[in-house]
Amino acid sequence: MLNLYGFTKKQLEEKMISLNQKPFRATQMFEWIYKKNVLSFDEMTNMGNDNVKLIKEIFTLDHLKIQKEQISQDGTRKYLFKLDDDNCIETVLMNYEYGQSVCISTQVGCNMGCAFCASGMHKKIRNLEVYEMVLQVLMVQEQLQNEEDENKRRISHVVIMGIGEPFDNYDNVMNFIQIINDPKGLEIGARHITLSTCGIVPKILEFAHFPLQINLAISLHFPTDELRNKYMPINRRYPLDVLLSSIKSYYKETSRRITFEYILLDQINDSITCAKQLIELIKGINCYVNLIPMNESNGLFKRSSRSKIFFDYLHQNNINCTLRREQGHDIDAACGQLRIKEMQKK
Numbered sequence: 001m002l003n004l005y006g007f008t009k010k011q012l013e014e015k016m017i018s019l020n021q022k023p024f025r026a027t028q029m030f031e032w033i034y035k036k037n038v039l040s041f042d043e044m045t046n047m048g049n050d051n052v053k054l055i056k057e058i059f060t061l062d063h064l065k066i067q068k069e070q071i072s073q074d075g076t077r078k079y080l081f082k083l084d085d086d087n088c089i090e091t092v093l094m095n096y097e098y099g100q101s102v103c104i105s106t107q108v109g110c111n112m113g114c115a116f117c118a119s120g121m122h123k124k125i126r127n128l129e130v131y132e133m134v135l136q137v138l139m140v141q142e143q144l145q146n147e148e149d150e151n152k153r154r155i156s157h158v159v160i161m162g163i164g165e166p167f168d169n170y171d172n173v174m175n176f177i178q179i180i181n182d183p184k185g186l187e188i189g190a191r192h193i194t195l196s197t198c199g200i201v202p203k204i205l206e207f208a209h210f211p212l213q214i215n216l217a218i219s220l221h222f223p224t225d226e227l228r229n230k231y232m233p234i235n236r237r238y239p240l241d242v243l244l245s246s247i248k249s250y251y252k253e254t255s256r257r258i259t260f261e262y263i264l265l266d267q268i269n270d271s272i273t274c275a276k277q278l279i280e281l282i283k284g285i286n287c288y289v290n291l292i293p294m295n296e297s298n299g300l301f302k303r304s305s306r307s308k309i310f311f312d313y314l315h316q317n318n319i320n321c322t323l324r325r326e327q328g329h330d331i332d333a334a335c336g337q338l339r340i341k342e343m344q345k346k
Protein backbone atom coordinates (compact mmCIF):
# COMPACT_ATOMS: atom_id res chain seq x y z
CA MET A 1 0.00 0.00 0.00
CA LEU A 2 1.12 3.55 -0.73
CA ASN A 3 0.66 6.34 1.76
CA LEU A 4 -1.21 9.12 -0.03
CA TYR A 5 0.51 11.83 2.03
CA GLY A 6 3.78 10.96 0.32
CA PHE A 7 2.71 12.09 -3.15
CA THR A 8 3.24 15.47 -4.75
CA LYS A 9 0.31 16.51 -6.89
CA LYS A 10 2.29 15.87 -10.04
CA GLN A 11 3.30 12.40 -8.91
CA LEU A 12 -0.29 11.65 -8.02
CA GLU A 13 -1.49 12.81 -11.42
CA GLU A 14 1.01 10.48 -13.07
CA LYS A 15 -0.09 7.65 -10.82
CA MET A 16 -3.74 8.31 -11.71
CA ILE A 17 -2.94 8.20 -15.41
CA SER A 18 -1.13 4.90 -14.94
CA LEU A 19 -4.29 3.56 -13.26
CA ASN A 20 -6.44 4.71 -16.18
CA GLN A 21 -7.93 7.42 -14.01
CA LYS A 22 -8.41 11.05 -14.93
CA PRO A 23 -5.50 13.19 -13.73
CA PHE A 24 -7.87 15.72 -12.12
CA ARG A 25 -8.64 13.06 -9.51
CA ALA A 26 -5.27 14.01 -8.01
CA THR A 27 -6.46 17.55 -7.38
CA GLN A 28 -9.70 16.26 -5.89
CA MET A 29 -7.83 13.94 -3.56
CA PHE A 30 -5.47 16.73 -2.52
CA GLU A 31 -8.41 18.94 -1.66
CA TRP A 32 -10.08 16.22 0.37
CA ILE A 33 -7.07 15.42 2.48
CA TYR A 34 -5.49 18.86 2.83
CA LYS A 35 -8.39 21.31 2.58
CA LYS A 36 -11.36 19.36 3.88
CA ASN A 37 -9.26 17.20 6.19
CA VAL A 38 -11.10 13.94 5.62
CA LEU A 39 -9.60 10.84 7.17
CA SER A 40 -11.18 8.18 4.97
CA PHE A 41 -11.66 7.58 1.26
CA ASP A 42 -15.38 6.99 1.74
CA GLU A 43 -15.83 10.68 2.52
CA MET A 44 -14.51 11.64 -0.93
CA THR A 45 -17.99 12.01 -2.33
CA ASN A 46 -17.23 13.59 -5.69
CA MET A 47 -15.05 10.82 -7.04
CA GLY A 48 -17.49 8.07 -7.97
CA ASN A 49 -17.87 4.82 -6.03
CA ASP A 50 -15.93 2.64 -8.43
CA ASN A 51 -13.00 5.02 -8.48
CA VAL A 52 -12.94 5.23 -4.71
CA LYS A 53 -12.99 1.45 -4.53
CA LEU A 54 -9.95 1.22 -6.81
CA ILE A 55 -8.08 3.98 -5.01
CA LYS A 56 -8.69 2.34 -1.65
CA GLU A 57 -6.95 -0.79 -2.84
CA ILE A 58 -3.80 1.13 -3.62
CA PHE A 59 -3.50 3.96 -1.12
CA THR A 60 -3.76 4.38 2.63
CA LEU A 61 -4.40 7.47 4.69
CA ASP A 62 -2.61 5.96 7.68
CA HIS A 63 -1.30 8.44 10.22
CA LEU A 64 1.64 8.26 12.61
CA LYS A 65 1.05 7.33 16.25
CA ILE A 66 1.28 10.06 18.84
CA GLN A 67 3.47 8.49 21.49
CA LYS A 68 3.65 11.57 23.65
CA GLU A 69 2.41 15.14 23.72
CA GLN A 70 3.84 17.82 26.01
CA ILE A 71 2.34 21.28 26.26
CA SER A 72 4.42 24.08 27.70
CA GLN A 73 3.09 27.05 29.65
CA ASP A 74 3.98 29.36 26.76
CA GLY A 75 1.91 27.31 24.30
CA THR A 76 4.84 25.42 22.78
CA ARG A 77 3.93 21.82 22.15
CA LYS A 78 6.20 18.91 21.62
CA TYR A 79 5.20 15.65 19.97
CA LEU A 80 6.93 12.34 19.94
CA PHE A 81 5.60 10.37 16.96
CA LYS A 82 6.00 6.65 16.58
CA LEU A 83 6.65 5.38 13.06
CA ASP A 84 5.55 2.05 11.58
CA ASP A 85 8.92 0.49 12.34
CA ASP A 86 8.70 1.69 15.97
CA ASN A 87 11.31 4.41 15.55
CA CYS A 88 10.42 7.73 17.16
CA ILE A 89 10.74 11.26 15.87
CA GLU A 90 10.12 14.67 17.38
CA THR A 91 8.07 17.60 16.17
CA VAL A 92 7.66 20.95 17.91
CA LEU A 93 4.91 23.53 17.56
CA MET A 94 5.80 27.12 18.39
CA ASN A 95 3.23 29.82 18.79
CA TYR A 96 4.27 33.26 17.55
CA GLU A 97 2.46 36.53 17.02
CA TYR A 98 2.73 35.97 13.28
CA GLY A 99 1.33 32.43 13.39
CA GLN A 100 1.79 28.81 14.29
CA SER A 101 5.13 27.36 13.32
CA VAL A 102 6.06 23.67 13.22
CA CYS A 103 9.62 22.39 13.48
CA ILE A 104 9.90 19.04 11.72
CA SER A 105 12.44 16.21 11.73
CA THR A 106 13.88 14.82 8.50
CA GLN A 107 15.74 11.71 9.65
CA VAL A 108 15.71 9.17 12.45
CA GLY A 109 18.95 10.24 14.16
CA CYS A 110 21.67 12.23 12.40
CA ASN A 111 25.16 11.50 11.09
CA MET A 112 26.58 15.01 11.17
CA GLY A 113 28.04 14.61 14.65
CA CYS A 114 27.98 18.24 15.82
CA ALA A 115 29.40 18.10 19.34
CA PHE A 116 26.83 20.38 21.01
CA CYS A 117 23.73 18.84 19.44
CA ALA A 118 21.53 16.26 21.15
CA SER A 119 20.21 14.89 17.85
CA GLY A 120 23.63 13.69 16.79
CA MET A 121 24.18 11.60 19.89
CA HIS A 122 22.42 8.82 18.03
CA LYS A 123 23.54 7.97 14.52
CA LYS A 124 21.16 8.06 11.63
CA ILE A 125 18.98 4.97 11.44
CA ARG A 126 17.21 6.02 8.26
CA ASN A 127 15.83 8.89 6.24
CA LEU A 128 12.23 9.89 6.79
CA GLU A 129 9.80 9.16 3.98
CA VAL A 130 7.94 12.06 2.43
CA TYR A 131 4.64 11.11 4.09
CA GLU A 132 6.33 10.96 7.49
CA MET A 133 7.33 14.61 7.10
CA VAL A 134 3.99 15.76 5.70
CA LEU A 135 2.14 14.01 8.52
CA GLN A 136 4.19 15.83 11.15
CA VAL A 137 2.73 19.10 9.88
CA LEU A 138 -0.77 17.80 9.21
CA MET A 139 -1.13 15.93 12.49
CA VAL A 140 0.02 18.86 14.60
CA GLN A 141 -2.54 20.96 12.74
CA GLU A 142 -5.19 18.33 13.49
CA GLN A 143 -4.38 18.72 17.19
CA LEU A 144 -5.18 22.43 16.97
CA GLN A 145 -8.74 22.14 15.72
CA ASN A 146 -10.19 22.77 19.19
CA GLU A 147 -8.38 26.08 19.64
CA GLU A 148 -10.79 28.88 20.48
CA ASP A 149 -8.98 31.40 18.31
CA GLU A 150 -9.62 30.42 14.72
CA ASN A 151 -6.26 31.85 13.64
CA LYS A 152 -4.53 29.32 15.83
CA ARG A 153 -6.03 26.34 14.03
CA ARG A 154 -3.80 26.62 11.00
CA ILE A 155 -0.08 25.98 10.62
CA SER A 156 1.29 28.99 8.77
CA HIS A 157 5.05 28.39 9.06
CA VAL A 158 7.32 25.36 8.83
CA VAL A 159 10.95 25.18 9.88
CA ILE A 160 13.01 22.20 8.80
CA MET A 161 15.23 22.27 11.87
CA GLY A 162 14.31 19.19 13.87
CA ILE A 163 16.28 15.96 14.07
CA GLY A 164 18.35 15.17 11.01
CA GLU A 165 20.20 16.94 8.23
CA PRO A 166 17.68 17.85 5.51
CA PHE A 167 20.34 17.99 2.79
CA ASP A 168 21.29 14.39 3.67
CA ASN A 169 17.71 13.45 2.65
CA TYR A 170 17.48 15.91 -0.21
CA ASP A 171 14.94 14.41 -2.63
CA ASN A 172 12.40 13.50 0.03
CA VAL A 173 12.69 16.91 1.66
CA MET A 174 12.16 18.69 -1.67
CA ASN A 175 9.03 16.63 -2.38
CA PHE A 176 7.80 17.33 1.13
CA ILE A 177 8.24 21.08 0.55
CA GLN A 178 6.29 20.90 -2.71
CA ILE A 179 3.38 19.13 -1.03
CA ILE A 180 3.03 21.53 1.89
CA ASN A 181 3.44 24.51 -0.43
CA ASP A 182 0.93 23.33 -3.06
CA PRO A 183 -2.07 25.67 -3.36
CA LYS A 184 -4.29 22.58 -3.35
CA GLY A 185 -2.30 21.15 -0.43
CA LEU A 186 -1.51 22.79 2.89
CA GLU A 187 -0.70 26.00 1.02
CA ILE A 188 2.14 27.10 3.28
CA GLY A 189 3.86 29.99 1.52
CA ALA A 190 7.41 29.36 0.35
CA ARG A 191 8.55 32.42 2.28
CA HIS A 192 7.09 30.83 5.40
CA ILE A 193 9.24 27.72 5.03
CA THR A 194 12.83 27.69 6.34
CA LEU A 195 15.36 24.94 5.80
CA SER A 196 18.45 24.73 7.98
CA THR A 197 21.63 22.90 7.01
CA CYS A 198 24.99 22.38 8.68
CA GLY A 199 26.63 23.13 5.34
CA ILE A 200 26.56 20.33 2.76
CA VAL A 201 27.98 22.41 -0.06
CA PRO A 202 26.93 20.45 -3.19
CA LYS A 203 23.34 20.50 -1.96
CA ILE A 204 23.44 24.23 -1.27
CA LEU A 205 24.44 24.67 -4.91
CA GLU A 206 21.69 22.32 -6.07
CA PHE A 207 19.12 24.02 -3.85
CA ALA A 208 19.86 27.33 -5.57
CA HIS A 209 17.97 25.89 -8.56
CA PHE A 210 14.97 24.60 -6.62
CA PRO A 211 11.94 26.41 -8.06
CA LEU A 212 10.41 27.62 -4.78
CA GLN A 213 11.64 30.62 -2.80
CA ILE A 214 12.34 28.81 0.48
CA ASN A 215 14.41 30.52 3.20
CA LEU A 216 17.82 29.00 3.73
CA ALA A 217 19.54 29.02 7.11
CA ILE A 218 23.12 27.89 7.64
CA SER A 219 24.29 26.52 10.98
CA LEU A 220 27.53 28.44 11.02
CA HIS A 221 28.16 28.62 14.79
CA PHE A 222 31.94 29.19 14.60
CA PRO A 223 33.90 31.91 12.82
CA THR A 224 37.16 30.01 12.11
CA ASP A 225 38.05 26.65 10.56
CA GLU A 226 39.99 25.78 13.67
CA LEU A 227 36.91 26.00 15.88
CA ARG A 228 34.44 24.72 13.35
CA ASN A 229 36.58 21.65 12.56
CA LYS A 230 36.67 20.85 16.24
CA TYR A 231 32.92 20.95 16.88
CA MET A 232 31.32 20.36 13.47
CA PRO A 233 32.89 17.46 11.52
CA ILE A 234 31.20 18.59 8.28
CA ASN A 235 33.66 21.49 8.21
CA ARG A 236 36.57 19.12 7.56
CA ARG A 237 34.83 18.16 4.33
CA TYR A 238 33.58 21.64 3.38
CA PRO A 239 35.69 24.29 5.12
CA LEU A 240 34.56 27.88 5.58
CA ASP A 241 35.93 29.33 2.34
CA VAL A 242 34.16 26.62 0.32
CA LEU A 243 30.95 27.06 2.33
CA LEU A 244 30.97 30.83 1.99
CA SER A 245 31.62 30.69 -1.72
CA SER A 246 28.67 28.30 -2.19
CA ILE A 247 26.52 30.78 -0.31
CA LYS A 248 27.65 33.56 -2.60
CA SER A 249 26.69 31.46 -5.63
CA TYR A 250 23.35 30.69 -4.01
CA TYR A 251 22.76 34.40 -3.56
CA LYS A 252 23.77 35.17 -7.13
CA GLU A 253 21.23 32.64 -8.36
CA THR A 254 18.33 33.40 -6.04
CA SER A 255 18.83 36.94 -4.66
CA ARG A 256 17.54 35.55 -1.40
CA ARG A 257 19.00 36.74 1.86
CA ILE A 258 20.52 33.96 3.89
CA THR A 259 20.33 33.41 7.65
CA PHE A 260 23.36 32.39 9.67
CA GLU A 261 22.65 30.59 12.91
CA TYR A 262 25.17 31.02 15.70
CA ILE A 263 24.77 29.16 19.00
CA LEU A 264 26.50 31.02 21.77
CA LEU A 265 28.61 28.56 23.76
CA ASP A 266 30.21 29.75 26.97
CA GLN A 267 33.95 30.46 26.61
CA ILE A 268 34.07 28.79 23.21
CA ASN A 269 32.69 31.11 20.55
CA ASP A 270 31.26 34.03 22.52
CA SER A 271 34.25 36.38 22.82
CA ILE A 272 34.57 39.77 21.15
CA THR A 273 37.44 38.27 19.15
CA CYS A 274 34.98 35.72 17.76
CA ALA A 275 32.48 38.47 17.04
CA LYS A 276 35.14 40.35 15.07
CA GLN A 277 36.08 37.20 13.15
CA LEU A 278 32.42 36.56 12.39
CA ILE A 279 31.92 40.08 11.06
CA GLU A 280 34.99 39.72 8.87
CA LEU A 281 33.82 36.32 7.59
CA ILE A 282 30.36 37.40 6.48
CA LYS A 283 31.39 40.81 5.20
CA GLY A 284 29.69 41.62 1.93
CA ILE A 285 27.07 38.85 2.20
CA ASN A 286 23.42 39.88 2.31
CA CYS A 287 22.54 38.03 5.47
CA TYR A 288 20.92 37.93 8.81
CA VAL A 289 22.50 36.49 11.95
CA ASN A 290 20.35 34.55 14.38
CA LEU A 291 22.08 34.21 17.75
CA ILE A 292 20.81 31.16 19.61
CA PRO A 293 21.11 30.60 23.34
CA MET A 294 22.52 27.11 23.86
CA ASN A 295 20.14 24.48 25.11
CA GLU A 296 22.21 22.63 27.64
CA SER A 297 21.66 19.04 26.68
CA ASN A 298 24.76 17.00 27.34
CA GLY A 299 26.68 18.76 30.10
CA LEU A 300 29.75 19.36 27.95
CA PHE A 301 28.74 22.84 26.88
CA LYS A 302 27.33 25.73 28.77
CA ARG A 303 25.10 28.57 27.71
CA SER A 304 27.02 31.79 27.18
CA SER A 305 26.79 34.45 29.83
CA ARG A 306 27.96 37.06 27.33
CA SER A 307 25.26 36.76 24.70
CA LYS A 308 23.99 40.31 25.16
CA ILE A 309 27.52 41.74 24.79
CA PHE A 310 28.05 39.64 21.65
CA PHE A 311 24.72 40.73 20.24
CA ASP A 312 25.39 44.41 20.97
CA TYR A 313 28.78 44.21 19.32
CA LEU A 314 27.34 42.80 16.09
CA HIS A 315 24.55 45.31 16.20
CA GLN A 316 26.95 48.23 16.61
CA ASN A 317 28.82 46.96 13.58
CA ASN A 318 25.68 47.09 11.45
CA ILE A 319 25.07 43.35 11.28
CA ASN A 320 21.38 42.46 11.03
CA CYS A 321 20.91 40.17 13.97
CA THR A 322 18.55 38.89 16.62
CA LEU A 323 19.03 37.08 19.88
CA ARG A 324 16.49 34.30 19.64
CA ARG A 325 13.67 34.28 22.14
CA GLU A 326 13.34 30.96 23.82
CA GLN A 327 10.33 28.74 24.07
CA GLY A 328 9.50 25.39 25.54
CA HIS A 329 12.39 25.29 27.97
CA ASP A 330 10.28 23.28 30.41
CA ILE A 331 9.46 20.53 27.90
CA ASP A 332 12.88 19.64 26.44
CA ALA A 333 11.97 21.36 23.22
CA ALA A 334 15.55 21.53 21.92
CA CYS A 335 16.07 19.18 19.03
CA GLY A 336 16.62 15.60 20.00
CA GLN A 337 16.16 16.01 23.72
CA LEU A 338 12.79 14.38 24.13
CA ARG A 339 13.67 11.46 21.90
CA ILE A 340 16.83 10.81 23.88
CA LYS A 341 14.97 10.84 27.18
CA GLU A 342 12.49 8.37 25.78
CA MET A 343 15.25 6.09 24.50
CA GLN A 344 17.07 6.20 27.81
CA LYS A 345 13.96 4.97 29.59
CA LYS A 346 13.98 1.79 27.54
Ligand code: SAH
Nearest residue numbers: 116117161164165196197198219261294295
Ligand atom coordinates in the same frame (compact mmCIF):
# COMPACT_ATOMS: atom_id res chain seq x y z
N1 SAH B 1 20.95 19.57 10.56
C1 SAH B 1 20.39 20.87 10.35
C2 SAH B 1 19.03 21.08 10.98
C3 SAH B 1 18.78 20.56 12.37
S1 SAH B 1 19.54 21.39 13.74
C4 SAH B 1 21.37 21.94 10.80
O1 SAH B 1 22.42 21.59 11.30
O2 SAH B 1 21.12 23.11 10.59
C5 SAH B 1 18.68 22.91 13.89
C6 SAH B 1 19.50 23.98 14.59
O3 SAH B 1 19.59 23.75 16.01
C7 SAH B 1 20.92 24.04 14.08
O4 SAH B 1 21.32 25.37 13.90
C8 SAH B 1 21.66 23.38 15.21
O5 SAH B 1 23.01 23.69 15.17
C9 SAH B 1 20.93 23.92 16.41
N2 SAH B 1 21.22 23.22 17.66
C10 SAH B 1 21.74 21.99 17.83
N3 SAH B 1 21.93 21.70 19.12
C11 SAH B 1 21.55 22.78 19.82
C12 SAH B 1 21.51 23.10 21.20
N4 SAH B 1 21.90 22.23 22.12
N5 SAH B 1 21.06 24.33 21.54
C13 SAH B 1 20.63 25.21 20.61
N6 SAH B 1 20.63 24.96 19.30
C14 SAH B 1 21.08 23.76 18.90
